[in-house]
Amino acid sequence: MPAPANPNLFDPPSAHQLADHLAAHPPVRSANWHLRLPIIMIVVLGMTLLLMSSPAFALLPWLALLGAMVYITSRVRAMRELQQRVTRAWELAMIRRYREALGHAWDLLPACRSQPELHGRVVTVIAHILGELNQDNAAEVAYGYLLDRLPTDHPLSLRLKVQRAVAALSAGRLADADEALRKLRGPAEASKDPALGAAYRLARLVQDVRTGHYADAVKTADETADKLRPLGIEAGYGHGLLAYCCDRLAERSTSIDETTRQQLTHQARAWWDKATLLIPPAALVYRYPELRHVTTTTHGTTT
Amino acid sequence: MHEDTPRPFDPAAFDAKLASDSAIRSMLIVGAVIAGVVAFLMPGLGVVSTVVAPVILLGLWLWLTASTARVGRALPLVSGQLASDPAQAEATIEEVLRYRPVMRWARLLTYHRLAALRHLQRRFAETAAICLCLLNQPLKGPAAQARPYLLLMLAEAQLETGNLPGAYHALAHLQQTRLGLAESLQRLALQTRYELAVGAYGSALYRSRAKVELAELMPPAHCATMHAMLATAAHHADQPKLAGWLWERTRLLAEPDLLKQLEQGGFGVGIVEPDTGIGTEPA
Numbered sequence: 001m002p003a004p005a006n007p008n009l010f011d012p013p014s015a016h017q018l019a020d021h022l023a024a025h026p027p028v029r030s031a032n033w034h035l036r037l038p039i040i041m042i043v044v045l046g047m048t049l050l051l052m053s054s055p056a057f058a059l060l061p062w063l064a065l066l067g068a069m070v071y072i073t074s075r076v077r078a079m080r081e082l083q084q085r086v087t088r089a090w091e092l093a094m095i096r097r098y099r100e101a102l103g104h105a106w107d108l109l110p111a112c113r114s115q116p117e118l119h120g121r122v123v124t125v126i127a128h129i130l131g132e133l134n135q136d137n138a139a140e141v142a143y144g145y146l147l148d149r150l151p152t153d154h155p156l157s158l159r160l161k162v163q164r165a166v167a168a169l170s171a172g173r174l175a176d177a178d179e180a181l182r183k184l185r186g187p188a189e190a191s192k193d194p195a196l197g198a199a200y201r202l203a204r205l206v207q208d209v210r211t212g213h214y215a216d217a218v219k220t221a222d223e224t225a226d227k228l229r230p231l232g233i234e235a236g237y238g239h240g241l242l243a244y245c246c247d248r249l250a251e252r253s254t255s256i257d258e259t260t261r262q263q264l265t266h267q268a269r270a271w272w273d274k275a276t277l278l279i280p281p282a283a284l285v286y287r288y289p290e291l292r293h294v295t296t297t298t299h300g301t302t303t
Numbered sequence: 304m305h306e307d308t309p310r311p312f313d314p315a316a317f318d319a320k321l322a323s324d325s326a327i328r329s330m331l332i333v334g335a336v337i338a339g340v341v342a343f344l345m346p347g348l349g350v351v352s353t354v355v356a357p358v359i360l361l362g363l364w365l366w367l368t369a370s371t372a373r374v375g376r377a378l379p380l381v382s383g384q385l386a387s388d389p390a391q392a393e394a395t396i397e398e399v400l401r402y403r404p405v406m407r408w409a410r411l412l413t414y415h416r417l418a419a420l421r422h423l424q425r426r427f428a429e430t431a432a433i434c435l436c437l438l439n440q441p442l443k444g445p446a447a448q449a450r451p452y453l454l455l456m457l458a459e460a461q462l463e464t465g466n467l468p469g470a471y472h473a474l475a476h477l478q479q480t481r482l483g484l485a486e487s488l489q490r491l492a493l494q495t496r497y498e499l500a501v502g503a504y505g506s507a508l509y510r511s512r513a514k515v516e517l518a519e520l521m522p523p524a525h526c527a528t529m530h531a532m533l534a535t536a537a538h539h540a541d542q543p544k545l546a547g548w549l550w551e552r553t554r555l556l557a558e559p560d561l562l563k564q565l566e567q568g569g570f571g572v573g574i575v576e577p578d579t580g581i582g583t584e585p586a
Contacts, residue, residue, distance in 0.1 A: 235556075277552055
């Protein structure tokens with residue numbers, strides 16, 4: 001996918017395009033011969049010194065050693081520049097210039113082949129951006145690619161699994177997501193990482209919304225909201241989804257009395273107010289299109 | 304003998320260590336010159352000129368490189384230990400500081416980790432002393448990347464110890480330093496804290512909307528702290544509507560313990576260094 005002149009015109013790749021790009025540019029284990037070069041040079045130098053008696057010839061190994069040092073320095077500088085470019089792509093993603101960041105990351109992938117750690121970081125940036133741009137199938141491919149290469153006990157592994165489950169939910173693969181989330185329940189609840197627990201909670205909330213289990217979500221709404229705090233501003237998405245659950249329950253449930261219905265409507269408004277205090281309504285609806293319904297029922301306007 | 308409290312930082316010992324490293328380096332350079340002279344100008348010495356002198360020089364260079372490589376391998380280990388086991392990090396740093404000879408950048412980065420440890424332990428006076436000693440040295444090569452974080456730690460340590468002129472100087476240097484996004488966000492938080500400390504509420508609120516947007520990019524605890532600081536500034540600047548909105552957001556963002564602390568005016572930012580994993584949360 002060639003990068004256009006205007007970075008904001010970079011089109012997110014499809015799942016197939018991403019899979020092809022990843023397959024074409026896998027990380028390769030470097031032979032590290034450039035790291036072994038000084039040792040090789042020292043051995044060669046030692047041998048030469050033993051064999052040579054002329055001072056003129058003795059100069060050659062020293063020049064070779066100097067050359068090797070210059071080469072290593074230039075390699076180190078090139079690697080540092082590559083690291084800076086990867087950091088730049090990550091920073092662009094952080095400030096929500098997603099298409100520009102995606103364009104950078106896409107172009108960087110081939111250059112990072114010989115650095116597996118940087119390669120992994122670039123794929124993580126790509127996966128994150130694709131999730132933000134609602135390209136769920138492609139995001140799932142990227143998360144799957146990372147998970148296939150990470151050791152199972154890697155600290156990032158659980159977070160990536162949660163993200164992959166969210167991508168599956170958003171892509172409508174509810175059965176896959178349900179199985180993944182069930183497997184993650186134990187590790188996520190036992191984890192000392194509050195951000196992981198929060199991400200898992202949000203994933204479960206999305207699952208409740210997508211599968212219509214509104215009552216389950218409403219029953220534990222306060223606890224869920226507390227657990228979502230480590231997400232920071234992103235917790236607003238959870239509040240928005242809780243508003244949606246209350247709203248749907250109030251509107252669809254036939255077994256509740258009028259007082260309960262009014263309470264639920266009131267709760268929906270309160271959750272929605274909290275959500276929009278953190279995240280603008282347009283951003284909430286962009287991420288979760290079903291929330292458009294809440295904007296109309298709680299405030300009578302569309303965003 | 305087991306010591307409960309770690310040995311305090313001694314600037315004289317720091318200078319002595321750097322001087323010792325420098326002396327060994329100078330000896331190597333002098334040795335190289337002598338070896339060169341012997342090899343090229345005194346061929347009559349035979350095997351001494353062609354083999355012994357260069358081999359001795361090579362041996363010294365390998366000694367320096369191997370010793371520095373040991374430090375280089377230990378530094379990421381220390382970074383990991385800082386968060387999980389500060390006592391172990393203290394022991395590792397002490398051990399690493401004993402290695403010699405070590406290249407200058409490796410020595411400086413070891414002291415940088417010591418500064419981060421003291422910062423984590425909230426021994427701010429010592430943090431400031433170490434940061435100042437390091438910043439007074441030319442930070443070149445790999446050590447150059449530590450400069451922004453040293454300035455950030457120094458600014459926070461000065462704020463914590465109530466040394467506002469010192470904090471001002473650190474922040475002024477940070478303004479002149481090229482920073483990445485993560486560092487810029489931390490500078491913003493520290494600058495806002497400084498402005499609150501000196502009563503410059505108008506400056507703290509200058510371009511408040513943009514500052515709120517930047518705060519949203521911070522880690523959750525920092526984001527909540529930044530909101531609370533802006534809310535406090537808005538309150539003092541007689542902007543109750545803005546203050547109310549910011550406090551409402553703070554209540555949604557902060558964990559109960561942090562919120563209690565923020566409501567009492569505890570705005571510890573906590574410097575986080577993402578690349579090395581070094582960091583402290585607001586406390």
